[in-house]
Each structure stands twice: as structure tokens, then as C-alpha cells.
Amino acid sequence: NEITSPPTFILQKGTAGIMRYLQQLCDAETSGVVQLEGLELAQLPEELADLPSITSVNVSKNLLSSLRPLHLLTNITVLDMSGNHLSDIDAELRSLTNLQVLQLADNRILELSSSIRIMSDLRTLGLANNPMHRLPDGLWSLTQLESLDTAGCDIRFPPSEVVSKGVKSLLTFQRMIERGRYTGRLDLSGIGFQHLTIPEDMWNDLQVLNVDRNYCSFLPDRLEESTALVELRAVSNQLVRLP
Numbered sequence: 001n002e003i004t005s006p007p008t009f010i011l012q013k014g015t016a017g018i019m020r021y022l023q024q025l026c027d028a029e030t031s032g033v034v035q036l037e038g039l040e041l042a043q044l045p046e047e048l049a050d051l052p053s054i055t056s057v058n059v060s061k062n063l064l065s066s067l068r069p070l071h072l073l074t075n076i077t078v079l080d081m082s083g084n085h086l087s088d089i090d091a092e093l094r095s096l097t098n099l100q101v102l103q104l105a106d107n108r109i110l111e112l113s114s115s116i117r118i119m120s121d122l123r124t125l126g127l128a129n130n131p132m133h134r135l136p137d138g139l140w141s142l143t144q145l146e147s148l149d150t151a152g153c154d155i156r157f158p159p160s161e162v163v164s165k166g167v168k169s170l171l172t173f174q175r176m177i178e179r180g181r182y183t184g185r186l187d188l189s190g191i192g193f194q195h196l197t198i199p200e201d202m203w204n205d206l207q208v209l210n211v212d213r214n215y216c217s218f219l220p221d222r223l224e225e226s227t228a229l230v231e232l233r234a235v236s237n238q239l240v241r242l243p
Contacts, residue, residue: 009042021045028054037061037080044069060084060103067092074098082106082126090115105129105149117141128152135163140174157199161192180206184228189213196220204228212236219243 010021017039025047028034034048034057041062048054049069056078057070064084070076071092079096082105089104090113096102099119105128116122117138122145127135129152139145148167155163162173173191177199180186184207186198193214206226210233211219219234223243 006045010039010045013039025051032056034058048073071095077101077121079103094118100124100144102126112136113138120144123147125149133157135170137174137178140171140178142171145171157197159193159195159197161194165192177202184208186210189233207231209233217241 006018006021010018013021021036021039024035025045028051032053032055034051034054036044036059038061041059041064043066044059044064046069049072052073052075054073055075057073057076058080060080061083064081065086067081067086067089070079072095074095075098076096077098078101079099080101080103082103084107086104086107086109089109093112094115097118098121100121101124102119102122103124103126105126107130109127109130109132111132111134112127113136115138116136117140119142122142124147125145126149128149132150132153133156135150135155135158139148145167148170150163158170158173162170176187181199181202184205186202186206186208187210188196188198189210189212191214193211193216196211196214196216196219200222203222203225205228207228208231209226209229212233212235214237216234216237217239218241219239221243223229223232
């Protein structure tokens with residue numbers, strides 16, 4: 001007969017690996033904690049879907065490219081998937097709305113969509129050492145967020161002047177952008193910009209732009225595309241030219 005549990009990739013690890021795996025699943029049923037880190041897993045055991053009481057999962061330092069079947073465990077509050085091969089995981093994250101800690105460092109993630117905003121209880125988000133250039137727009141709605149690790153990421157938006165000031169400044173900046181997107185009035189005064197950076201899709205609809213008290217020596221040429229602009233404020237900068 002074909003053995004389906006433990007899965008083949010666990011059976012290949014021999015007696016010690018099998019016993020460790022079974023013991024960890026057994027412990028998880030009573031503790032609510034799954035510890036399967038460093039096992040070189042290319043996929044997660046389907047048996048995890050039968051443990052709905054799980055609240056904490058550590059599957060770091062494996063070879064995983066998918067969260068499945070963790071997306072079915074909606075009670076998870078702590079998830080560590082750092083050190084894997086994850087890239088596109090947005091769809092699988094959407095069901096994990098109770099997360100408080102999400103560790104995704106050292107993966108292959110290019111971007112996270114704004115759907116992350118549904119994780120209203122999220123307090124810690126680890127994204128270090130991913131090939132990301134942009135942070136999710138929806139971070140601004142995470143009012144409980146206290147820690148955001150982007151070390152080793154080449155983040156280009158929000159700009160470094162914002163990210164380097166910490167979580168509160170980042171969330172405030174994103175709220176400014178979100179408000180400006182819907183009102184056409186964008187207030188970025190006192191941010192500390194050396195180079196004004198806003199999302200590409202906002203230039204055409206800007207009506208009011210306030211960049212007072214920054215360090216800009218010039219304003220972007222894209223400003224010429226803001227044909228709806230009726231008010232521009234740029235007091236207390238270091239401007240040497242206008243577009």
C-alpha cells in the first residue's frame with residue numbers, strides 16, 4: 001500500500017527524521033504551536049490542515065515556495081516563514097487575518113499587495129533581505145504595527161527619508177498619500193525630502209501640493225503633467241530651479 005502520511009519527503013529522512021516529524025505534529029495538537037524549521041521541506045504537510053487550533057507556526061529555513069495548507073489555519077497569530085523560497089504569496093496571505101507577527105525575511109518576495117491592510121492586529125512585520133523595491137500601500141491601516149524590518153531591501157518607495165524614521169513616520173506618510181489620492185490635495189510638508197517622490201499615478205490629478213520645509217533643490221519634471229494643479233507651496237526648501 002502507498003504511504004501518504006508522513007509524506008514522502010519526510011520518509012526519505014530516515015527513522016530519526018520521521019520520529020521528529022511525528023512528535024512535532026503530536027505536540028502541535030496540544031500546544032497549538034508548530035515547529036518545523038530547518039527540515040529542508042519543499043512543501044508543507046497536508047496534515048496541518050487538520051489542526052485548526054494552531055496559533056503559532058515556525059517553518060523557517062526550509063525550501064518552501066507556498067504557504068499551503070497554512071492558508072486554511074485562520075487562527076494563526078504568529079507565522080515565521082523566513083529563509084524559504086517564497087515569491088508570490090499575496091493570495092495565500094489574505095485568509096490569515098488574525099496575524100500579529102509575520103516573518104518573511106530572506107525570501108524572494110518582489111512585492112506584497114495592499115491586501116495586507118486586512119491584518120488589522122499585525123504588530124511585527126519582517127521583510128529583510130527580499131528583492132523588494134516598494135512597500136505595500138496598505139500599511140497605513142495597520143494601527144497596531146510596532147516593528148517593520150526592511151534591512152537589506154532596496155526600498156525606493158516610500159523614499160529612504162521616510163523609511164529611516166521608523167514605523168510611525170512611515171504610516172503617517174502613507175496616510176498622507178492615501179488622503180491625497182482621493183482628495184487631490186497632497187500635504188508633504190516637513191517630511192525631510194531631498195528629492196520629491198510620489199506615486200506615478202498621482203501627478204495628473206493633483207490640485208494642491210504642499211512641500212514646505214523640505215530639502216529639495218529642484219522639483220520633478222513630472223510636475224508639468226499636473227494640469228489640474230491650482231496651488232503649489234514649496235517654502236523653506238533649497239530650490240535652484242523649477243520644472
